[in-house]
Amino acid sequence: MIYRNTYRNLHRGPGSYYWPLLRLKSVRILTRIIIISNLFALSKGQTGEDPNNSPIHVLSTIEKYSPTLADNVSFNPAWVKDLKLVLPCKDIPVPKRGARLPNAPRDYRSGTHRGIDFFANWGTPIRAVADGKVVRADRGFEEVPAQFREELLHVSAEIGHTPSDIFNSVLLGRAVFIDHGLDLIKGFRAITIYAHLSSINDSIKPGTMLKRGELMGFSGNTGTKDSALGTKEGAHLHWEMILQKNDQEIFLGKEMGYEKLYNLLTEIFLNEQTPINKKGG
Known part of the structure; x- marks a missing residue:
């Protein structure tokens, strides 16, 4: 299943981080037991139906093909051993x-946070982490x-x-996407x-080339509940x-796991100075 590997080593790391995942796993297991029980009961009453349409067959097909989904591929730290x-x-x-x-639990995006939340005060300069080309810039958000x-969340x-x-057009808020290519x-x-x-x-548009450390905009809270309520709380x-x-x-x-992930991220990120030649906006 898609979530099978999500729960490895849940006994490690801060409790506030992993207990929600344990609760989520328990709910998923209980739900699955109920579904399988109901499907089994239904299948016993079938007569003269195409066996390929039986609930048990459908469930087995889902099990067979779900591992091919992109979401089931785990990250390998060796891929970024030289990344700075x-x-x-x-x-x-x-x-x-x-x-x-x-990997932190969330009530959106299938229950998993995919990024890092840097809690920066409103208006903190944001810069490119590496050379790349802008593919999206939502100035008109x-x-x-x-x-x-x-x-939408419901x-x-x-x-x-x-x-x-919903995620790209609403929850991300005003965002910039950078393509760093294949190198x-x-x-x-x-x-x-x-x-x-x-x-x-203003200079940040699709196709704009950005250098490592070059400024692109400023932090805020667009796309969040606080922003929808008209406040500047929760900027990050x-x-x-x-x-x-x-x-x-x-x-x-x-x-x-938390410990290995945190150590990896602290090795990857460097606190370099921002270049003097800024692109104004």
Whole structure:
């Protein structure tokens, strides 16, 4: 199943980080037992039906093919053993709290946080972690009404995952996507995402080339509940790296335990100085 490897080594790391995952696992196991029991009861009463349409056959088909899904591919730390990135927010290190790191439980995006939340004050300069080309810059982002946002989250909870249109167009807020090409991490196309920005420099457009450490905009809270309510509370940068290959999209640190993940991230990020030649906005 998609979530099978999510729960390895849950006894390790801060309790506030892993107990929600344990509760989630318990609910999933109980739900699965109930579903299988109901399907078995239904299958006993079938007569003269196509066996390929039986509930038991359908369930076995899901089990057979789900491991091929991109979400079931784990991250390998060896892929980034030589990777060095500049911190996106100067002097703001990788957070120690597990709830702000990849793999932390969330009530959206299929229950898993894919990035790092750097808690920076509103208006903190945000910079590119490595050389790359802008593929998306949402300067025209408009915040949705708070009630509408809650309705979208409710829909996501009902179907068990956050659809891409809701996540990309609403929850990320004002965001910049950078394509780092195929050379940053050998064998993969690397994409980094900078979300919840308060503003993006006017010069940042799709196709713009950015140098490592170059400024692109400023931190905020767009896309969050606080922003939908009209406040500046909870300002932070949501940053993530996605590795793409074939039909796979794997986020940095996927399914790693807290201690190994934190150590890896602190080795990857460097607190380099921001270049003097800024691109104004």
